[in-house]
Amino acid sequence: MKIVRAADYEEMSRRAAGVIAAQVILNPASVLGLATGGTPVGAYEQLAIWHKNGDLDFSGVTSVNLDEYCGLEGTHPQSYRYFMQKNLFDHVNIPAENTHLPSGTADPAAECARYEALINSLGGIDMQLLGIGHNGHIGFNEPGPAFERDTHAVTLSAETIHANARFFVSADEVPRQALTMGMGAIMKAKRVLLVASGTEKADILDRALNGPITPEVPASILQLHPDLTVVTGGI
Ligand code: PGA
Numbered sequence: 001m002k003i004v005r006a007a008d009y010e011e012m013s014r015r016a017a018g019v020i021a022a023q024v025i026l027n028p029a030s031v032l033g034l035a036t037g038g039t040p041v042g043a044y045e046q047l048a049i050w051h052k053n054g055d056l057d058f059s060g061v062t063s064v065n066l067d068e069y070c071g072l073e074g075t076h077p078q079s080y081r082y083f084m085q086k087n088l089f090d091h092v093n094i095p096a097e098n099t100h101l102p103s104g105t106a107d108p109a110a111e112c113a114r115y116e117a118l119i120n121s122l123g124g125i126d127m128q129l130l131g132i133g134h135n136g137h138i139g140f141n142e143p144g145p146a147f148e149r150d151t152h153a154v155t156l157s158a159e160t161i162h163a164n165a166r167f168f169v170s171a172d173e174v175p176r177q178a179l180t181m182g183m184g185a186i187m188k189a190k191r192v193l194l195v196a197s198g199t200e201k202a203d204i205l206d207r208a209l210n211g212p213i214t215p216e217v218p219a220s221i222l223q224l225h226p227d228l229t230v231v232t233g234g235i
Contacts (some may be wrong), residue, residue, distance in 0.1 A: 001209070001223070004231045009197045012233025016129075016195045019229060020047060021056055023127045023191070025107045027235075028060040033128030033186070034088070035066050036080045039195050040129060041087055048091035058094040062187075064119055065101040066130070067138035068178035070153065072104045079104060080168055102179040104152065112151040112179060119151075119185045128189035132196050136204050136217035140180035143216045149184035153177060183221055192225050197233035205235060220230025 006012040020043065021159050023030050027036030033039075050056040065080060089099050102115045119125065128139045135157055141148060142157045155177055156164075165171035186192065196205045208219035209230065215221075222228050 001225075001228045001230065003209075004229065005234045005235065006231060009042055009233045012195060012231050013198055014046055016040070016043040016193060016231045017046035017050070019193050019231070020129065021050055021129065024056060024058065024061060027126060028057065030061055030126040031122045031124065032061055032063045033066065033125040033181070033189055034084065035129045035131050036083045037131040038198050039131040043129075043195065044088040044091075048088065048149050051092040056092070058092045061094050062098040062122055063089075063094060063100060064115075064122065064125060064181070065099075066186075067178050067180040068102040068104040069175040070104050070108060070179060071175050074101075074103075078173075096179040102181075104175075104179065106199070108153040108177075108179060112153060114141060115181070116185070119181070121169045125185060125189035127191040127193060128186055130186070130219075130222075132190060132194060132195045132204060132208060132219050133160055134163055134200070134204055136208055136219045138186065138194075138219045138222070140178045141183060141186075141218040143218060145215060147183045147215045147218070147221055150182040151179060151185070152182055153179055183218070187221065187225060189225075191227045191229070192222060194219070194222065194228065195233075196230070196235060199235060201232075202235045205230075205232065 068080045083193040140154050161174045207217050213220045
């Protein structure tokens with residue numbers, strides 16, 4: 001495990017973007033596993049700047065995102081498809097047909113099977129970007145009795161609904177269900193890049209990286225990943 005401790009959010013974002021850019025430069029046909037949430041936004045901004053300046057080419061890249069809310073169309077402003085368009089895809093030259101997220105409006109069981117098969121058909125993920133939830137979730141792999149391997153439907157925890165309510169008018173509007181990539185695809189990614197910012201993430205990050213490996217702290221499984229880079233900001 002490699003830990004990069006940046007002083008603040010801006011430096012964390014630049015450092016994380018640098019890791020992703022290096023991946024794309026070394027392998028222009030990379031399959032990138034991408035994440036939503038507040039933490040990666042600055043890294044996506046930096047990637048867009050490097051692309052605009054002519055230094056980064058996404059034309060050969062394919063992306064698979066971690067998760068999507070059930071019930072939201074991709075045009076819904078709080079859907080993760082919309083988030084990805086607004087924060088990254090609209091600003092770089094990744095071909096639209098190569099950007100993948102689970103569909104929040106398809107039949108959940110069929111969609112989970114389709115998404116799992118899609119990831120496999122791409123040969124898995126070259127680099128997976130992850131944030132970490134206050135409860136230790138990665139993607140929407142919430143704390144529970146077991147690690148779940150494949151893409152699956154989840155009922156979001158009260159803590160996640162509370163944390164994500166800031167993006168909605170009220171907590172009542174946060175969807176209760178989501179589809180998420182499972183731990184299998186994340187752990188099989190050749191490289192994993194975890195970003196975490198702010199002192200409010202310090203405790204859960206410490207538990208994830210140094211505590212027991214347990215599905216009650218889903219990110220703790222990353223201790224077993226052979227190529228994990230953690231970039232923190234202000235922690
Ligand atoms: P955040 O979310 O980046 O908005 O803190 C992280 C996560 O829930 O995975």
